[in-house]
Amino acid sequence: MSNWINSTFRKLHLDYHQPEWMKAVAGGFTEEEARRQVAMFKEAGIEAVEFFAYDHYGHTFYPSDIAPAHPGLQNDYTGLMSRALKEAGLRTILYLNAFTSVHLQKDHPEWLRVLEDGTLARGAWLQHEASQACISSGFLDEYYLPLLKEAVTRHEPDAVWIDGGSWTVEYPCYCENCRKQFLEDTGRGLPLGPMPEPGEELNSPDWLQWRLWRRGQIFHYVRKLVAAVKEISPETLVAENNLGKYFYGLPLMEGGKFVRWLTPKELGLDWLSCDPVHFGANHEMIFSKEGRYQATTGLTYDYMNERFHGWGEWQIRPTTDWKLEMATILAVGARGFFADQPYPDGRLEPAVYRELGAVHEFMKEREPYATGTHIVPEVAVLASLPSQLLGPVAGAEWGRDKHWGALPKSRMDRVDGASQFLVEMGIQHLIYDEATLREQLDRQALVIVPDQCLMEAATIAALETYVENGGRLIVTGRSGLWDEQGRRRQGDLFAGLLGLTRGAVLPAPLHYWQAGDELAGKLAFGQIRLQAWGTALQAEMEGAEPLAQLLEPVEEVWADSRKRRSDWRHYTTVGAAPAGNTVAAPAVTLHSYGQGSVMYLNGDLFALYYLEGHRLIREWLDVCINDIYPRATRMIQVQKPLHVEMVLNARSTDSGEELMVHFLNYFAQKRPGYVIHNEEIMPVQGISFQVATPAKPSRVLLQPENMELAWKWDGTRAIIELPMLELHAIVQIII
Numbered sequence: 001m002s003n004w005i006n007s008t009f010r011k012l013h014l015d016y017h018q019p020e021w022m023k024a025v026a027g028g029f030t031e032e033e034a035r036r037q038v039a040m041f042k043e044a045g046i047e048a049v050e051f052f053a054y055d056h057y058g059h060t061f062y063p064s065d066i067a068p069a070h071p072g073l074q075n076d077y078t079g080l081m082s083r084a085l086k087e088a089g090l091r092t093i094l095y096l097n098a099f100t101s102v103h104l105q106k107d108h109p110e111w112l113r114v115l116e117d118g119t120l121a122r123g124a125w126l127q128h129e130a131s132q133a134c135i136s137s138g139f140l141d142e143y144y145l146p147l148l149k150e151a152v153t154r155h156e157p158d159a160v161w162i163d164g165g166s167w168t169v170e171y172p173c174y175c176e177n178c179r180k181q182f183l184e185d186t187g188r189g190l191p192l193g194p195m196p197e198p199g200e201e202l203n204s205p206d207w208l209q210w211r212l213w214r215r216g217q218i219f220h221y222v223r224k225l226v227a228a229v230k231e232i233s234p235e236t237l238v239a240e241n242n243l244g245k246y247f248y249g250l251p252l253m254e255g256g257k258f259v260r261w262l263t264p265k266e267l268g269l270d271w272l273s274c275d276p277v278h279f280g281a282n283h284e285m286i287f288s289k290e291g292r293y294q295a296t297t298g299l300t301y302d303y304m305n306e307r308f309h310g311w312g313e314w315q316i317r318p319t320t321d322w323k324l325e326m327a328t329i330l331a332v333g334a335r336g337f338f339a340d341q342p343y344p345d346g347r348l349e350p351a352v353y354r355e356l357g358a359v360h361e362f363m364k365e366r367e368p369y370a371t372g373t374h375i376v377p378e379v380a381v382l383a384s385l386p387s388q389l390l391g392p393v394a395g396a397e398w399g400r401d402k403h404w405g406a407l408p409k410s411r412m413d414r415v416d417g418a419s420q421f422l423v424e425m426g427i428q429h430l431i432y433d434e435a436t437l438r439e440q441l442d443r444q445a446l447v448i449v450p451d452q453c454l455m456e457a458a459t460i461a462a463l464e465t466y467v468e469n470g471g472r473l474i475v476t477g478r479s480g481l482w483d484e485q486g487r488r489r490q491g492d493l494f495a496g497l498l499g500l501t502r503g504a505v506l507p508a509p510l511h512y513w514q515a516g517d518e519l520a521g522k523l524a525f526g527q528i529r530l531q532a533w534g535t536a537l538q539a540e541m542e543g544a545e546p547l548a549q550l551l552e553p554v555e556e557v558w559a560d561s562r563k564r565r566s567d568w569r570h571y572t573t574v575g576a577a578p579a580g581n582t583v584a585a586p587a588v589t590l591h592s593y594g595q596g597s598v599m600y601l602n603g604d605l606f607a608l609y610y611l612e613g614h615r616l617i618r619e620w621l622d623v624c625i626n627d628i629y630p631r632a633t634r635m636i637q638v639q640k641p642l643h644v645e646m647v648l649n650a651r652s653t654d655s656g657e658e659l660m661v662h663f664l665n666y667f668a669q670k671r672p673g674y675v676i677h678n679e680e681i682m683p684v685q686g687i688s689f690q691v692a693t694p695a696k697p698s699r700v701l702l703q704p705e706n707m708e709l710a711w712k713w714d715g716t717r718a719i720i721e722l723p724m725l726e727l728h729a730i731v732q733i734i735i
Helices: 029-042 077-087 137-155 176-186 205-230 283-294 317-332 350-370 413-424 434-443 459-467 605-612 617-630
Strands: 012-013 047-053 091-097 161-162 239-240 250-255 258-264 272-274 300-304 335-340 379-382 429-432 446-449 472-476 502-505 511-515 529-531 538-539 544-553 580-594 596-601 635-640 644-653 658-665 686-691 699-702 711-713 717-725 728-734
Touching: 012 091, 012 350, 029 077, 029 283, 029 350, 047 137, 047 161, 047 544, 047 658, 077 091, 077 472, 137 161, 137 205, 161 472, 176 205, 205 239, 205 250, 205 258, 258 617, 272 446, 272 472, 272 658, 283 300, 283 317, 283 413, 283 429, 300 317, 317 335, 317 350, 317 446, 317 644, 317 658, 317 728, 350 728, 379 434, 413 429, 413 605, 413 617, 446 459, 459 472, 459 580, 459 596, 502 580, 511 580, 529 717, 538 580, 580 617, 596 617, 605 617, 635 644, 644 686, 658 686, 658 717, 686 699, 699 717
Parallel strands: 012 047, 012 335, 047 091, 091 161, 161 239, 272 300, 300 335, 379 429, 379 446, 446 472, 472 596
Antiparallel strands: 250 258, 502 538, 511 529, 511 544, 544 580, 580 596, 635 686, 644 658, 658 728, 686 717, 699 728, 711 717
16 A cells, blocks of 8 residues: 655644534635635645544534534534545545543443542543543444544545544543453452552552553554554555654553563554644754654654644744754654644634745755655664653652752653754764664664663663674663563673673762763863762672762761661752762773673763753763764764754665755754744854765765765765755765
8 A cells, every 4th residue: 555645745734623612613614715725725835634523522523423513513624625625636634533522421421531539530631521531431432433434434535643542541540441341351450549650650560550551452442443444445544643652652462461562563553643742842852853763663754843832822933943843854754744723713824824835845845855765873772662651760860959950850851861962962863662673783883771771681682692793882770670561670681781780779869970080081071070860870890891980979968877868968959969989889881792892871861961951961971972982983973063953864766875964953042931943043154074985975965955065085984064054954965
């Protein structure tokens, strides 16, 4: 089956949730208006449009025989839009919400999610009580799948996009359906009391089993979705909003027992798609890190950006923002999916589409250089799927003032921090789950395991073989101390590779890293001890070479020599205490193993860097990585400002191979809050880079300007100067 999503760069999503009290819904959306809008879409360069059939409130926007149409619906919005798009030759994508509805309480209260106190839960972001359907109930088979089949039969879309499904199945439900199924599958009753705080559930076996069981239901739901659509229309493509992210893994559960974690390709979806942006959040950073993972999945993937500051508004952001977001999407191998929101009567703002048309012209010039390309692997960052969902949170877990830092800590900060650091340092990298990394280890020059606490034994064994055969590996913190189900291992499977055995958690919430003489000489501020908040471990050396030591804070900070958490005393404004003289453990070690080498960092520095971006952390990480993977040996070396992002892509052509080096000029304005704008891009001059090529290039061009660039060849590398970077530049190297 042809997946047309891969060759469709410019899609439009029309967000159209309407509460039941809204009047004159689609009142202005006549057949004439539908055709006028579609003509406007074509003028703006849009190739496919997603429009609503069924919303979060549980309303259809066409006359349905199964679900209630919106009480204020005046025209068949879904049908009119579908027909107008097809007449104009544009692809159609049907939007349906899944597990929220304000109408179920009346006829099917037994389908609703029940809280432990017996009250009925709100669905997603709705303000209505009793509006969340339970995945364990008959809702899916008896109501939703028949509705999905009806919508596909009537409107014959090219694709279906399901929302409000997997991402709503995360919290406990005490309905009779859940009680019965959980008992049948596990032999246990549902766990009582509030869910454990992040990091505590590994010590709560009942809750751990429930988390795996609950997430395991999602795969069976997705499989039913896909089967229902394909039964009606095998050629209709299916996506489920937010599935396929590295921090949203799904376990395969059979008979209540854990089997394994599923890769995105196993979910059965035709493409990965998501609206990944929190209200006002940082689009470019989100697209970059998520694209660097989904590029490894083997699936087509797209991301939404939008006209507004946050969902549910009618504002308009700067088109410079849109262009940079779209360029980032292209650079990481994704496809665009711009989001707008009609007014309740179905009308749209023409000015938005005039602006969007200019953005799409900008994109159309660049699309030929993204067609058929893939991101080149060099450095791998491991994102173990269970480590993003279970286990200790990242960074400073206690001891620091609770108001320090505006962002909440999460388990993903470790992977995000590693990617952010590598972006800033201009190091080519991708993000892998465990199964995919094992398949592609032979393509990696360096693997980083950033405190991935839960890991499969098969991955650690594969890394051992990889290093033995000459690979390079960096492991941090508590990586691999738990298995993929969250069970603490009796021994340290990484011990042989690391050349040390990790022991108990050290009592202090922060330590200081003191560089040895050789390492200190490579650091700009080698005489300053690096303050590192977060968990560190005792370690018994078994062949590794220490490069830096871990110093405890001064003894006086403890109220008692037992050094328990309750004995920690607040010292400075945010809780830090100065370094003492006691060496607690090694901080950085290097171990030769077979033909390769392994570095261990005793802490959670990547998470700390993501939250704080501290220059000393960046300098330490830079020097450590250069020790194990020297700059001179890297596939691509770049001299650029920290804020410029580089992504190296490649493709094969009839005449040979081409490299496409993307440069993105991220330049956000100063803002005190969460809303990020890249409205005024300041040009960057004098970027230079070297890239290894299998043969001497025939031409080096700046695209889409088709301008010859100055370059030299040293026998193995092309040395290239990019005279100026404005918003986005593509350097095409033809070999």
